[in-house]
Amino acid sequence: MPSRKAIIGTASTLSVLLAWEWASRSGLVSERFLPAPSTVLATLWSMIFGRDLLYHAGISTLRVWGAFTLAALMAVPIGIAMGSFRWVGAALEPIVDFIRYLPVPALVPLSIIWFGVGEGTKIFLLWLGTFFQLVLLVADDVRRVPVEFHETAMTVGAPWWRRLTDVSFPSMLPTLVDNMRITLGWCWTYLIIAEIVAANSGLGFVIWQARRFFQTPEVMAGVVTIGIIGLATDQLVRALHRRWFGYLVR
Amino acid sequence: MSYLVFEQVTKVYGAVEVVAPFDLDVPEGELVAFLGPSGCGKTTLMRMVGGLEPPSSGQILLRGERLKKPDRRRGMVFQSYSAFPWLTVAQNVAYGMRYRRDLSAAEKEEQVQHFLALVGLTDFASEWPNRISGGMRQRVAIARTLAAGSEILLMDEPFGALDAQRREFLQLELRRIQQEEGKTVIFVTHDVEEAAFLADRVIVFTRRPARILAEVDVTARLGASRTLELREGTDFFGLRNELLHYVRSTASEEEGTA
Numbered sequence: 001m002p003s004r005k006a007i008i009g010t011a012s013t014l015s016v017l018l019a020w021e022w023a024s025r026s027g028l029v030s031e032r033f034l035p036a037p038s039t040v041l042a043t044l045w046s047m048i049f050g051r052d053l054l055y056h057a058g059i060s061t062l063r064v065w066g067a068f069t070l071a072a073l074m075a076v077p078i079g080i081a082m083g084s085f086r087w088v089g090a091a092l093e094p095i096v097d098f099i100r101y102l103p104v105p106a107l108v109p110l111s112i113i114w115f116g117v118g119e120g121t122k123i124f125l126l127w128l129g130t131f132f133q134l135v136l137l138v139a140d141d142v143r144r145v146p147v148e149f150h151e152t153a154m155t156v157g158a159p160w161w162r163r164l165t166d167v168s169f170p171s172m173l174p175t176l177v178d179n180m181r182i183t184l185g186w187c188w189t190y191l192i193i194a195e196i197v198a199a200n201s202g203l204g205f206v207i208w209q210a211r212r213f214f215q216t217p218e219v220m221a222g223v224v225t226i227g228i229i230g231l232a233t234d235q236l237v238r239a240l241h242r243r244w245f246g247y248l249v250r
Numbered sequence: 251m252s253y254l255v256f257e258q259v260t261k262v263y264g265a266v267e268v269v270a271p272f273d274l275d276v277p278e279g280e281l282v283a284f285l286g287p288s289g290c291g292k293t294t295l296m297r298m299v300g301g302l303e304p305p306s307s308g309q310i311l312l313r314g315e316r317l318k319k320p321d322r323r324r325g326m327v328f329q330s331y332s333a334f335p336w337l338t339v340a341q342n343v344a345y346g347m348r349y350r351r352d353l354s355a356a357e358k359e360e361q362v363q364h365f366l367a368l369v370g371l372t373d374f375a376s377e378w379p380n381r382i383s384g385g386m387r388q389r390v391a392i393a394r395t396l397a398a399g400s401e402i403l404l405m406d407e408p409f410g411a412l413d414a415q416r417r418e419f420l421q422l423e424l425r426r427i428q429q430e431e432g433k434t435v436i437f438v439t440h441d442v443e444e445a446a447f448l449a450d451r452v453i454v455f456t457r458r459p460a461r462i463l464a465e466v467d468v469t470a471r472l473g474a475s476r477t478l479e480l481r482e483g484t485d486f487f488g489l490r491n492e493l494l495h496y497v498r499s500t501a502s503e504e505e506g507t508a
Contacts (some may be wrong), residue, residue, distance in 0.1 A: 148332040151302055152391075154320040156398040157349040166348065169338045247378040248336055 035217040040224060043217035051206065051218070057225055060195065060202040063119070064187045067126030072180060076133050079138025083195065084164060089139060090153040100132040104190050108197050117198035129190040130183045137179045174245040181237040188230060253278040254299070254434065256404065257310035261294050267459040268294050271308065272461070274453065278401075279456040281428050281435040283445035285493065286455030286463075287500050292438050295460060296404050299436060300324045312402075322350070325400030331387040333379040340366060340375040342390050346397030365378060365393040368427055385409075385416040392424070403428075403435045409444070418478075423447050425476050435496070442497055446490045447481055450474070454496040464496045 002010075007178035017037050023029050031039065047053040082089040104125055113126075115121040145168050153163045195204025203222050210218035254276040261269040276282050284292040291334040297303045299310055301320035310317045317324070323367055325346075333342045343365050356428040366372045379387050380420075388408050395403055405424075405463050409417045425448055428435050439464045445452045450469040453462055480486055 047359075064368075146332070148326075148328045148330055149334065151320070151326055152332050152394070155300055155322070155326045155400070156346050156394070157322040159349075162349065166345075167334070171334070172470060174335070193252070237463060245308070245336075250380045 011157065028083050032214070032216060033221060039217050040220045044221035044224060046110075047206075047218060047221055049073070053206065053225065056201055056203050056206050057229060059248070060191055060226075061184075061229060063122050064191050065196075065200065067123045067129055067191075068079045068184055068187050070089075070123065071131040071183075072133055075134035075138055076176070079135045080142050080164060080168060082135065083139035083142025084168060084234060093136075093139075096132050096135055098126070100136065102230065104129040104191050108193065112198060118168070121198055122194040125194045126187050130187055133186070134183050138176065139211065141175045141179070142168050144175075146170045165220070174241065174248060176242050177237065181234060181241075182235075185230060192226070252311075253313060254313040256295070256308070257311065258293065259298065259305045259310060261291065261298065261303070262306045269305075270459040270461045272460065272462070278434055279432050280450045281425070281437060281448060283449035283452045284436060284438045284455060285442065285445040285452050285497065286382065286440065286460065286498070287457055288440055289458030290455045290458050291498075292455050293406055295472060296406060296436050296438050299402065300326050300404050302326070314437065314444070322398045322400055324402045324404055325395030325398050326404060326410045327388065327391045327395055327405040329410050330475050331379065331384060331391070333387045335391040338376050338378060339371055339382065339386075342379065343393045343397050345393040347399075350399065361397055365397050368396070368430070369393045371424070383416070385412050385420055389423070392427070396427075396433075396460070400432060403433050403438045405435060407439055408437075409439075410439075412428045417440050417444070419483075422476065422478070442493045443490055446486065446493055447476060452493060454493065455500070459502050463500065466493060483503070 008164055019036070021036045021038060022033055022040070035043075044053070048133050074191070082092055091191050107128060108125065109122045115124055149167050150163055150169055153167045158166060191202070192204040192207070195202040198209045199203075199205045203226055207222035210216075210222065252275050256272050256274040259269060259272045260267070267465075272283045272295060273415065284296065284312060286292045294303065298305050299317065301317055301324065303420065304318070312323065321507055324396055333339075334345065337345060344358060344362050347353060347361060350358075353458055363372070367394055371386060371389055371393065374382055374386060379390060382390075391408070392403070407418050421444060424435075427433075437445075437448060446468060452466045454464040454466070455461065466489065468489065471489055
């Protein structure tokens, strides 16, 4: 039996889609501006063969994951250091806080001057948008590890570095995975900006191309593709979270 | 030689004096209860034994050696549940020995089984801490501390969050384990009955800054063995009432309810 929650969710999504379909078909809004969901879906299907949609989606996903992995690999150790040692936190927080508030699009010109229009610019912009957010989240998570956990470790003879690996890290891991799931979503925002400005591949490029020829169904199919990838990734990470951190369930 | 000695120990936070110069001798194998109003500084004293906070002045000696940093000899059992949620019950107990090099893997495994049996958790060895009761989680913490090989157990109101029935059961359990393993225990509580029932000796504290208001030798009056029958007898009530009077006298200073 599907749960009540699942039934309500499906029903409401279906009603929105039906209302949209009806609005476009009945001529209430022009198909030029808002093509019906069925049209978008058909376009999406044809783009897989006609416009190498899967290739572009793959390129975009690779860019997101590449930049995100780089950001996470740096943010986790640095964030743990910031949260564990007061002086590291004091030294890095002002810089991190400053850069965190810079809107990524504002740095696009600078990034192109530095890295040109190749992959470097895209990776840099995505990294910029996620690293500085993630590092602060990690630092906060480390600080929230219960002090009793650390004191327990100390009184069974753990040296400080073993407290980082044996207590801080496993204790914060569930929230870390959650925070990564959320920041990974932000990555897509920056990716599209980067691909619109400087790319000849990727979903952002596809959407921007379609706009130039006023191909509204293709624009929307591109957007929907991003939505599908985002939703799938999110659900995958949620499932892994439930599997890995089942011990949290009371 | 004396075992655990407090010598003129004080603690000052900024302008607040938390512990007044404090002297006490605790013989090996004694279960001593620190009884006093909340926030009186008794927990601070216990944390100083554990090396989790340094005294502002004075010193704490273990067999003549001045105690500083925390180590395996003094284990803590906290009021909040401190079993690691990402480890099973057995793994939590094993964590107590994680940094011990004096034991082989096989010996560690054997010790885990021994302490699980001692605290009555053998059947729950592979459970997650979040799925067992609060009382069981405190038993995990006690077993972990024992596995670490701690000779002194520092317990900070460990049964404070439990209902009366579980509390009484765990008090009996703790007393039995302490007698079997010959451990020295400092047990911090604000529950008069708990102190009277558990301890060999009760130290009653004044309000902050912590000073000794009274000292009651429970074992001299009730004997070392503690049973539920004893708890219902008149000797126990007499002792409990005596402690209650001391505790009331500390409350009246502040609340004016003399």
